[in-house]
Each structure stands twice: as structure tokens, then as C-alpha cells.
Amino acid sequence: MEPKTESTVREDVPERPRGYVVGSAPDSIEREIGHDEFDPVGTLVLILGYFAILVVMWVFMYFVEFLGRGLTVVG
Amino acid sequence: MATFVDRYPEEASVVKATLVVSFLSLGIGALFGLVQALHRTGYLRFLDSVDYYTILTGHGVLLALVFTIFFLMGLFTWAVVQSLERPLPDIRLSWAWVGLTTTGATFAAVAILAGLIPSIDMSADVLYTFYAPLMAHPLFYVGLAMFIVGTWLAGADWFLAYREWRAENPDERIPLQTFMVLTTMLMWYLATLGVAVSTVFFLIPWSFGWVETVNPLLTRTLFWFFGHPVVYFWLMPAYLMWYTVLPKLAGGRLFSDPLARVVFVLFLLLSTPVGIHHQYLDPGIAEGFKFIAMTNTMFLLLPSLLTAFTVVASMEHGARQRGGEGYVSWLGSLPWRDPAFTGMALAGVMFAAGGFSGMINAGMNINYLIHNTLWVPGHFHLTVGTAVALTMMAGSYWLVPQLTGKRLYSRPIGLLQVVVWFVGMVLMSNAMHRGGLAGIPRRTAEPQYQNFDFSMALGTVGEIRAGIAIGGTLLFVSVVLFLVNILLSAFEEPIENPVDDSLPEPLSGASGSPVVLDNLRLWTAIAVVLVILAYTLPLAGIVGDAGLLGDVPGVPVWVSANAEATLDLLTEVIA
Numbered sequence: 001m002e003p004k005t006e007s008t009v010r011e012d013v014p015e016r017p018r019g020y021v022v023g024s025a026p027d028s029i030e031r032e033i034g035h036d037e038f039d040p041v042g043t044l045v046l047i048l049g050y051f052a053i054l055v056v057m058w059v060f061m062y063f064v065e066f067l068g069r070g071l072t073v074v075g
Numbered sequence: 076m077a078t079f080v081d082r083y084p085e086e087a088s089v090v091k092a093t094l095v096v097s098f099l100s101l102g103i104g105a106l107f108g109l110v111q112a113l114h115r116t117g118y119l120r121f122l123d124s125v126d127y128y129t130i131l132t133g134h135g136v137l138l139a140l141v142f143t144i145f146f147l148m149g150l151f152t153w154a155v156v157q158s159l160e161r162p163l164p165d166i167r168l169s170w171a172w173v174g175l176t177t178t179g180a181t182f183a184a185v186a187i188l189a190g191l192i193p194s195i196d197m198s199a200d201v202l203y204t205f206y207a208p209l210m211a212h213p214l215f216y217v218g219l220a221m222f223i224v225g226t227w228l229a230g231a232d233w234f235l236a237y238r239e240w241r242a243e244n245p246d247e248r249i250p251l252q253t254f255m256v257l258t259t260m261l262m263w264y265l266a267t268l269g270v271a272v273s274t275v276f277f278l279i280p281w282s283f284g285w286v287e288t289v290n291p292l293l294t295r296t297l298f299w300f301f302g303h304p305v306v307y308f309w310l311m312p313a314y315l316m317w318y319t320v321l322p323k324l325a326g327g328r329l330f331s332d333p334l335a336r337v338v339f340v341l342f343l344l345l346s347t348p349v350g351i352h353h354q355y356l357d358p359g360i361a362e363g364f365k366f367i368a369m370t371n372t373m374f375l376l377l378p379s380l381l382t383a384f385t386v387v388a389s390m391e392h393g394a395r396q397r398g399g400e401g402y403v404s405w406l407g408s409l410p411w412r413d414p415a416f417t418g419m420a421l422a423g424v425m426f427a428a429g430g431f432s433g434m435i436n437a438g439m440n441i442n443y444l445i446h447n448t449l450w451v452p453g454h455f456h457l458t459v460g461t462a463v464a465l466t467m468m469a470g471s472y473w474l475v476p477q478l479t480g481k482r483l484y485s486r487p488i489g490l491l492q493v494v495v496w497f498v499g500m501v502l503m504s505n506a507m508h509r510g511g512l513a514g515i516p517r518r519t520a521e522p523q524y525q526n527f528d529f530s531m532a533l534g535t536v537g538e539i540r541a542g543i544a545i546g547g548t549l550l551f552v553s554v555v556l557f558l559v560n561i562l563l564s565a566f567e568e569p570i571e572n573p574v575d576d577s578l579p580e581p582l583s584g585a586s587g588s589p590v591v592l593d594n595l596r597l598w599t600a601i602a603v604v605l606v607i608l609a610y611t612l613p614l615a616g617i618v619g620d621a622g623l624l625g626d627v628p629g630v631p632v633w634v635s636a637n638a639e640a641t642l643d644l645l646t647e648v649i650a
Contacts, residue, residue: 022415022483023324023473023575030398035582038395040330040388045402047383050427057431061441 078576079157079477086156087478089169093149094475096177097142098558100184101464104137105554112503112547115520116540127520128200129190135203136187139459140222141180143309146467148176148229150312151256153474154319155233158252159240168232176225182218186211202518206273206298207291207625213282220274223267230260248585249593251332252319258339259311261599262304265606266347269300277624290625292359292617299350300610307346309459313466314338317386317419319578320470324416325409327393329581333588334385340592341378344602345371348609355442359620364613365439371609372437379430386423392582414489418469421497422462425504429457432508447518450511453504461500468557469493475561476573483574484563492556495549503546510539 080087107130113119114127122130152169156162163169183199189212190198199211205219233256237249249257277289277297318335322328329335351368354360391405399405410416432454435441445451472489476482483489513529513536515522529536591597 022413022476022486022489029326029396031396033392033396038330038392038582040384040391042391042394042399042402042405043384043388046387050383054431061435 080480083156083162085166086152086163089173090149090152091478092173093145097145100137100141101554102558104134104142105551107134109547109551112543116544118544124520126191132200132202133187139203143463147312154252155236155256158250159236161240163232164235164239172225172228176222179218179221179225182214186215206294207289210282216274216279216282223271254336255315255339257595258343262343262346263308265602266301266304269297273297286624288625290621296617299353303350304346307342309463313463316466316470321419322389323578325390325393326397327389328579330385330388331583332581332585334381336592338378338381340598343598344605345375348605352437355439356446359617360613369439414486414493415469415473418493419466422465425457426462429454445511447516448511449507449515449517452517453507453511456504465496473574477576480569481564481567481573482570484560488556488560492553496553499546499549499553502542506539506542
């Protein structure tokens with residue numbers, strides 16, 4: 001359900017629903033994490049996953065495009 | 076709590092004006108995209124195939140140049156004003172560049188669209204890559220020149236604002252968003268020298284008939300001198316939002332301000348000396364220069380990978396602050412119901428996929444496999460067509476309320492819109508990439524050859540065509556949803572807090588990073604030296620071979636009006 005106006009939400013309801021106004025995510029912070037406590041291990045996992053996909057695709061390219069056909073450029 | 080329009084009403088009007096032009100171009104360009112997708116795949120053909128090239132040119136120019144750059148000009152104006160916390164130095168200058176760029180873009184658009192009306196002897200079917208020997212009507216080139224000069228004035232406006240700020244804050248670090256704007260504009264000044272020289276000194280006199288011939292390879296090389304860095308000119312506003320807005324939308328803080336500065340400096344240094352990688356198959360440029368361009372291009376992977384790390388880490392910070400746990404399950408704690416966040420995050424995912432096909436394009440040898448095939452449009456629909464365009468649309472859901480003081484009409488429609496774009500682009504660009512591997516050509520209304528079958532490694536050509544047609548249709552539907560949502564937002568009543576527009580401080584701020592990062596003169600000087608090293612010898616070789624004006628006559632493209640003359644000319648050229 002959309003509110004009648006955003007101002008009624010912001011002024012009359014102290015606890016706004018999560019993500020109600022565009023860009024309102026910070027209101028639902030559960031714990032402050034500073035620079036020293038933050039360990040971006042999830043980022044590492046995603047980037048390693050991306051690299052793994054790249055390797056698989058390069059291998060795919062190699063088999064399909066190079067071994068499946070003759071050389072494109074000779075000389 | 077006042078938002079941007081309350082604090083800077085005049086600047087908000089300037090930004091709104093640029094966004095109106097941007098979104099209008101988006102609507103027309105998207106319609107042309109739909110027509111192309113349906114025509115090329117044979118699902119719906121109501122145009123003559125000759126007119127396909129008018130549609131193709133309109134799609135490319137209106138989306139890749141007008142939509143993106145007008146959005147950039149609005150976003151950069153907002154970014155400079157709000158990060159320096161001061162109004163622009165002279166609002167008349169701002170309206171002057173808005174007027175000049177809008178008039179120039181209108182001239183170019185009129186020259187293109189006139190190609191659809193046979194009774195008007197005017198056309199500009201030169202595709203987005205407007206170099207010789209294809210010749211457009213002079214109005215097209217004059218419009219482009221005005222547009223480029225307008226962007227230069229816009230940059231001057233932002234530099235003047237920075238100068239005023241610097242006079243009052245001599246020892247401060249440049250605010251991050253302004254730093255991003257200034258480095259991007261320095262790159263743009265450098266890169267547009269190529270296209271400005273090509274347009275003003277060669278294409279305009281040639282199209283007016285003041286000179287009979289131009290050197291096609293020279294105009295082509297000057298175009299790509301600009302034609303690749305312009306890619307980063309589109310991308311940098313998306314990066315600006317990924318670095319400074321997306322962490323906030325995710326509920327976190329930018330992981331590292333200094334890393335963001337390093338990335339923008341690297342783009343300033345490396346964007347321009349790479350354009351020859353678009354000319355691997357051009358005769359007349361020695362292999363060695365192409366190899367240098369390839370090496371420079373591979374270096375450009377570095378800022379993109381740094382961005383992947385920094386932006387994802389910033390999102391992870393937001394997710395963990397919102398209760399996210401685990402190696403991957405923290406992704407579920409991100410605000411996926413927020414269209415601004417989801418749109419930008421999906422745009423980032425597609426950019427990662429575009430990174431793969433970009434590496435193939437950049438590789439000098441493997442490029443031969445996909446050169447001039449459907450793979451290439453598949454690639455840039457992931458980069459400019461999604462990473463940039465989807466970020467701009469998603470960012471608008473957060474930006475526009477700040478400019479109008481009105482809430483977004485519908486958050487669910489916004490969410491649907493960004494998801495539809497993502498699905499449409501997955502279908503279309505997947506089909507284009509695979510079609511390219513099979514050798515299906517790009518830039519043609521008639522990709523079917525007689526007595527020839529494309530051999531597919533996976534799937535069928537029919538499935539590829541369906542993917543392009545369905546994907547293209549979904550993309551058009553997405554644009555319509557976006558424009559309707561923004562338009563209806565304009566009719567909302569102004570409210571006190573239309574959007575949460577605060578931007579949190581980075582986890583690691585600028586104060587601990589080397590001051591040399593802010594030395595714009597130094598980075599510009601290095602960038603100029605790199606360009607001189609990459610381009611002096613190739614350009615000297617090209618001019619030495621065929622002279623400044625070459626010996627190839629033009630091929631005017633208003634074919635429907637001058638069909639016979641054009642045919643004669645073509646026969647002459649080929650003979």
C-alpha cells in the first residue's frame with residue numbers, strides 16, 4: 001500500500017517501514033560497523049565467483065571458437 | 076529538512092531542463108530500438124530497409140550521445156553544487172550551455188529524422204560512428220559541433236564553481252563528487268579534441284562542398300580518438316552514483332574515498348590513448364600501434380576491477396549493518412524493494428558480464444572473431460545500454476524528487492521497470508553475443524544471406540531472433556514505464572521530505588590519502604603525454620600516406636533522394 005503522502009509517513013510514524021521512501025535504507029540500521037570492524041569477506045567471495053565464471057567462459061571460447069574452427073588469421 | 080530544490084532552486088531548474096531533454100531522447104531512441112529489433116529479426120517490418128539506417132542512426136545518436144550526456148550534465152551540475160555546498164557562479168552561463176547543447180542536439184536530430192521524409196532533401200544516415208566516407212547533411216555536423224562546444228561550456232561552469240570554492244577553502248581536499256566531475260571533464264576536453272578537429276576542419280567543409288575529398292582513415296582515427304573515451308564519459312556518471320549514492324541506498328558507507336579518486340585519475344590517464352583498438356582491422360595503421368593500444372586497453376581493466384571491489388564492499392557494509400550474515404546470504408539483507416538500489420545493483424551485475432565481452436573485444440587477435448558481428452552491439456548494450464542507462468534511470472528515482480520536491484509517483488512501478496529492463500537485456504544481449512559468435516553481422520537490416528546458414532554452436536538462429544525481438548520489446552516497455560512514472564511524479568503535490576537525500580561519510584575518508592591525488596594539473600599533463608605517445612606516429616603515418624584531405628570522394632547518404640547519383644558515385648568509387 002502506498003501512503004497518502006510521504007510527509008504523513010515521515011512525520012506521524014516514528015518507525016517508518018523498511019525501504020518506504022526511495023533511499024531510506026539507512027533508517028533500518030541494526031548495528032553500526034566502523035572501518036576497523038568491517039571485513040569484506042562477502043565481496044571477496046563474489047569477486048572470486050566472478051573470476052571463476054570468467055575462466056569457464058574463456059575455456060568455452062577456446063573450445064568453441066578455436067578448436068571448433070580453423071584459424072581465423074594466418075601469418 | 077530542505078532538499079536540493081529548496082536550497083538551490085535555480086540550479087534545480089537547470090538540472091531539470093537537461094533531464095527533460097535526456098528523457099525525451101530516451102523515449103524516441105527506445106522507440107527506434109524497438110523498430111530495429113522487430114525489423115531486423117523479421118517479426119514486424121513496416122519500413123523500407125533503406126530507412127533502417129535512419130532508425131539505427133537515430134537510435135545510436137539519441138541514446139548514446141543525447142540521453143547519456145544530457146543526463147550527465149544534469150547529474151554533474153547537481154553533484155558540483157551539492158558537494159561544494161554553493162550555487163553556480165553565474166546562472167546565465169549555465170542556461171547558455173543548456174541552450175547551446177539543446178539547439179545542437181536538435182539540429183542533429185532534425186537532420187537524422189528528415190531522412191524518413193522523402194520530400195525533404197536532407198539525411199544523416201551515418202550511424203553513431205559519423206566518419207567519412209559516409210556523409211551527412213551539414214546541419215548534422217553543425218549541430219554536433221554546437222553540442223560539443225556546449226559541453227565544454229558546461230565544464231567551464233563547473234570549474235569556475237570549483238575555483239570560487241578553492242579560493243575560500245585553500246587547504247581542503249576537493250569534495251569527492253566534485254573531484255569526479257573535474258577529472259571526467261579533463262578527460263572529456265582531451266578526448267573531444269579529436270572529434271572537434273574532425274568535425275570542424277574536415278566534415279563540415281566537406282559536407283558543404285567547400286572541399287571535395289577528405290582522408291577517410293584520418294576522420295575515422297580522429298573519431299575513435301574521441302569514440303572510445305566517450306564510453307567513459309557515459310560511464311563516469313554511473314560510477315559517480317555507484318560510488319557516492321549506491322552505498323547510501325544499500326544502508327552503508329563508501330568503503331574508500333582514496334580508492335575512488337585513484338579510479339577516476341586512472342580513467343583520466345588511460346581513456347584516450349586506446350581508441351585505435353577500434354581499428355584493429357583498419358588498413359593503414361601499423362600493427363605495432365595497434366598492439367600499444369591493446370596494452371593500454373588492458374590497463375583499463377584495473378580501475379574497473381578496483382570499482383568492482385570498492386562498490387561491492389560498500390554494499391556489503393550496508394547489508395551487514397542491516398543484519399546481513401554469512402559469505403553470500405548477506406545479499407538478502409540489501410533493500411531489493413528500493414528501485415533506485417535494485418536498478419543500480421542489476422546494472423552493476425550486467426557491467427560485470429560486459430567486462431567479459433569487453434576483454435574479448437580488446438584482445439587484438441580474438442577481436443577478429445567477433446569484429447563487425449552482432450557480438451559488438453551485444454557488448455555495448457551491456458555497458459552503455461545497461462550499466463549506464465539502467466543506473467541513470469534507477470538514479471532518477473532518487474534524484475528527481477530532490478529536484479522537484481515531490482515524491483516518486485510509484486515505487487512498485489519503478490521496481491518493475493528496472494527488473495523488466497534487466498530481463499529484456501539478458502534475453503537480447505545473450506542472443507546478440509551468441510549470434511555474433513556464429514558470424515551474424517551487425518549494422519545491417521538484412522542479415523540473411525542467400526544459400527548460407529549460420530552454424531550455431533548452441534541453439535538456433537530462430538531462437539536468437541526471438542531473443543532479440545522479445546528482449547527489445549521488453550526494453551521498450553521498461554522505458555515507457557520509466558517515463559510514465561517520472562511524468563506522473565511531476566503531477567504530485569510538493570511535500571516536505573520527498574526523498575532521503577543525505578549522503579554518509581566514507582568509511583575511509585580523503586584525509587588519510589596522498590595529497591597528490593588532488594593535483595589535477597599533474598594528472599592532466601601525464602594524460603596529455605600519454606596521448607601524444609599513442610597518437611603522434613599513427614596520425615603522422617595516416618597523413619603521410621594520403622594527405623590531410625585524402626583522395627576519396629564522399630558518399631552522400633540521402634540515397635532515397637539521390638539514388639541514381641549515389642549509385643553512379645559508388646560505382647566510381649568501387650571501380
